[in-house]
Amino acid sequence: xxxxxxxxxxxxxxxxxxxxxxxxxxxxxxxxxxxxxxxxxxxxxxxxxxxxxxxxxxxxxxxxxxxxxxxxxxxxxxxxxxxxxxxxxxxxxxxxxxxxxxxxxxxxxxxxxxxxxxxxxxxxxxxxxxxxxxxxxxxxxxxxxxxxxxxxxxxxxxxxxxxxxxxxxxxxxxxxxxxxxxxxxxxxxxxxxxxxxxxxxxxxxxxxxxxxxxxxxxxxxxxxxxxxxxxxxxxxxxxxxxxxxxxxxxxxxxxxxxxxxxxxxxxxxxxxxxxxxxxxxxxxxxxxxxxxxxxxxxxxxxxxxxxxxxxxxxxxxxxxxxxxxxxxxxxxxxxxxxxxxxxxxxxxxxxxxxxxxxxxxxxxxxxxxxxxxxxxxxxxxxxxxxxxxxxxxxxxxxxxxxxxxxxxxxxxxxxxxxxxxxxxxxxxxxxxxxxxxxxxxxxxxxxxxxxxxxxxxxxxxxxxxxxxxxxxxxxxxxxxxxxxxxxxxxxxxxx
Ligand code: AMP
Ligand code: MG
Numbered sequence: 001x002x003x004x005x006x007x008x009x010x011x012x013x014x015x016x017x018x019x020x021x022x023x024x025x026x027x028x029x030x031x032x033x034x035x036x037x038x039x040x041x042x043x044x045x046x047x048x049x050x051x052x053x054x055x056x057x058x059x060x061x062x063x064x065x066x067x068x069x070x071x072x073x074x075x076x077x078x079x080x081x082x083x084x085x086x087x088x089x090x091x092x093x094x095x096x097x098x099x100x101x102x103x104x105x106x107x108x109x110x111x112x113x114x115x116x117x118x119x120x121x122x123x124x125x126x127x128x129x130x131x132x133x134x135x136x137x138x139x140x141x142x143x144x145x146x147x148x149x150x151x152x153x154x155x156x157x158x159x160x161x162x163x164x165x166x167x168x169x170x171x172x173x174x175x176x177x178x179x180x181x182x183x184x185x186x187x188x189x190x191x192x193x194x195x196x197x198x199x200x201x202x203x204x205x206x207x208x209x210x211x212x213x214x215x216x217x218x219x220x221x222x223x224x225x226x227x228x229x230x231x232x233x234x235x236x237x238x239x240x241x242x243x244x245x246x247x248x249x250x251x252x253x254x255x256x257x258x259x260x261x262x263x264x265x266x267x268x269x270x271x272x273x274x275x276x277x278x279x280x281x282x283x284x285x286x287x288x289x290x291x292x293x294x295x296x297x298x299x300x301x302x303x304x305x306x307x308x309x310x311x312x313x314x315x316x317x318x319x320x321x322x323x324x325x326x327x328x329x330x331x332x333x334x335x336x337x338x339x340x341x342x343x344x345x346x347x348x349x350x351x352x353x354x355x356x357x358x359x360x361x362x363x364x365x366x367x368x369x370x371x372x373x374x375x376x377x378x379x380x381x382x383x384x385x386x387x388x389x390x391x392x393x394x395x396x397x398x399x400x401x402x403x404x405x406x407x408x409x410x411x412x413x414x415x416x417x418x419x420x421x422x423x424x425x426x427x428x429x430x431x432x433x434x435x436x437x438x439x440x441x442x443x444x445x446x447x448x449x450x451x452x453x454x455x456x457x458x459x460x461x462x463x464x465x466x467x468x469x470x471x472x473x474x475x476x477x478x479x480x481x482x483x484x485x486x487x488x489x490x491x492x493x494x495x
Contacts, residue, residue: 005057007046009069009098012107012209013180016201021073026063026095027116027126029173031160034058035455036137036462038154041177045102045110045154052155061155061175063095063115070098070110074118078192079185079252080302082286087192089185089252090120093128096181107209109181110154114173127163131446132493133172134458136263138445140176142437142465143260148238149231150260151178170450178259180209184303185252191306199310206256221310225325229300231258233329236296237336240289241344242436243269243372247279247491249287249295251302265491268436270481272365272372278439278491293333301326343431344376345410346383346424348417357413360406368400371481373436375399377471380428382407383414384421393434393471396480433468434479437461439488441478 013020037057039049051057059065066072074091094113101107113136114128137153144150159171182202190198207214207224214223235258239246246253247265255261265279274290282288287295304311304322312318341358342349365375374397381392399407414424445461448454464478471479482488 004067005048005051006060006067007100007102009067009071009100009110010107011069011071011073011098012205013075013096013099013109014071014073016205017198019076019195019198020202021075021091021096022119023072024074024095024118025066025072026097026112028064029062029159029161029171032058032062032064032173033158033160034061035134035156035158035172035449036459037061038141038152041152041154044104045100045108045177047154058157061112062157062159062173063112066097072097074120075181075186076120076189077183077185077252078189079183079250080188080299081250081252082282082284085192086252087189088120089189091118091181092121092124093118093126094176106179109176109178111176111178111181112173113176114159114171125163127159127161127171128173129163129165129169130158130172130450131169132264133174134446134449135442136174136176138442138458138461138465139263139266139437140260141462142468143244145466145468146238146242146433146436148242148244148260149235149258151176151255153177178255178261179257180206180255181261182206182256183252183261184254184256184299184306185250186256187303187306188251196309199307203307203310210257219311219321221307222321222325225304225307226328228256228258228303229325229329230332232296232300233332234258234336235260236293237333237340239292240337241340241431242433243272243289245269245276245278245287245289246292247277247282247287248493249292249299251299254296254299264493267439267488267491269372270438270487271369272362272375273369274366278489280490280492293330293337296333297326297329300329340431343427345379346414346428348419351413351417353409353413357406357410361410364403364406368402370399371397373433374479374481376428376432377434377479379410380425380432383428384425386421387425393479395473396476429469434471435464435468435475437465438478438482439491440482440486443488 037052042049072095076090078087095115097110099107117126137156140153154175154177156174161171162168163171211224211227214220217223253262267278269276277285277288308318308322311321347354377393378397445458448457
């Protein structure tokens with residue numbers, strides 16, 4: 001029996017060969033201050049939330065106290081950043097404390113982000129400003145509730161130190177939870193060194209940990225890669241369906257587990273425009289909303305390339321096999337996206353008109369500069385004639401006249417299907433959240449915390465985003481698009 005207020009650690013990554021990481025303790029911080037503990041995630045992982053909020057727990061989430069069983073390491077990786085090869089990256093401001101196994105048997109990394117310098121920090125200070133920590137907490141937890149595979153946020157604490165960026169900013173540490181932190185860039189690191197042994201060990205580790213069913217296949221590596229491609233396709237489709245723009249889809253920011261990672265410059269679009277880019281450093285728009293599927297495809301090709309020699313002894317066969325794995329992606333992402341967009345529109349998906357209706361709705365949204373989230377949400381109100389008027393988000397958004405012919409065709413299409421309006425509406429509400437982490441709300445929460453040490457807006461926002469599908473008039477402010485002066489046009493990596 002484990003009577004500790006934290007779960008037992010079982011550090012499989014730290015059992016891998018020494019060249020996968022360096023052993024490194026977090027650098028202690030002077031005066032930790034508790035920001036928030038994620039109670040439900042804590043419970044799931046086997047942490048006592050009360051303990052995490054206690055003095056000792058706070059020392060733990062700040063990196064000042066290493067619990068028994070943790071074996072802190074900084075992992076090494078490489079990666080393609082904005083298309084360019086970077087042979088040497090790694091946890092430069094994060095420490096993997098160790099792994100814990102949740103009640104359902106799923107292994108999770110417990111990582112501190114902002115925990116001080118490591119061998120991989122290059123010129124950086126290894127610390128994180130408060131703003132990006134709050135942003136990651138808010139957005140990652142919102143994504144989780146929206147059903148998107150993602151790293152999670154277990155806790156956040158201030159450090160009592162300042163970090164120097166464009167000015168002096170308060171420092172903070174985030175406790176990040178992931179099924180693992182193994183990236184495409186981790187494979188690329190060993191491939192670039194032609195370290196076949198390490199690639200084999202890493203692939204076996206990933207199979208055991210994330211794709212156990214692949215171990216039974218004729219070619220486990222190929223089965224693993226098929227699995228990675230499928231999960232990534234599903235992931236990017238979900239981003240598209242929510243209007244989520246990751247912003248920094250480098251190969252070191254794509255996990256083999258298929259979870260979203262790195263909430264640096266990410267943002268949700270307000271007005272629908274597929275060319276939207278937020279990241280201040282993405283000058284060419286490489287990671288614009290519309291490019292996300294093809295960038296994921298490109299990244300997966302880097303993964304397959306890294307493992308190509310292991311796919312088959314004969315080069316020709318390895319190439320053909322690798323190509324087949326990669327070629328599956330566009331159709332998978334398209335299928336997941338189409339299924340999702342039909343669900344969002346209440347369409348059955350088996351009608352020849354469904355695709356045209358979907359595309360035309362998106363065209364209208366772009367033309368009319370419709371808010372992506374409210375457009376879909378308003379349709380979910382209108383789908384049920386009993387609630388169409390006076391209810392839902394009608395006071396926040398109404399379709400312009402340009403939509404009238406489309407709405408008629410959509411209603412006719414739905415009327416020809418034997419589905420109860422109330423059933424259809426319930427399904428649409430679940431596909432179309434009303435509360436998303438809008439940029440201006442995230443910025444507002446960060447600003448209050450940064451400049452006035454007022455964390456109330458942050459806590460309120462986190463609370464509201466925990467129930468994203470249920471509209472309440474009293475919370476209308478959180479569902480409302482930004483006024484012109486509130487629009488956030490650029491986001492920053494925050495490193
Ligand atoms: P990112 O842009 O967040 O994906 O980070 C890219 C690389 O920069 C990774 O190797 C990080 O560990 C490193 N890095 C980012 N911020 C810092 C920092 N403040 N100190 C040290 N290394 C950092
Ligand atoms: Mg990163």
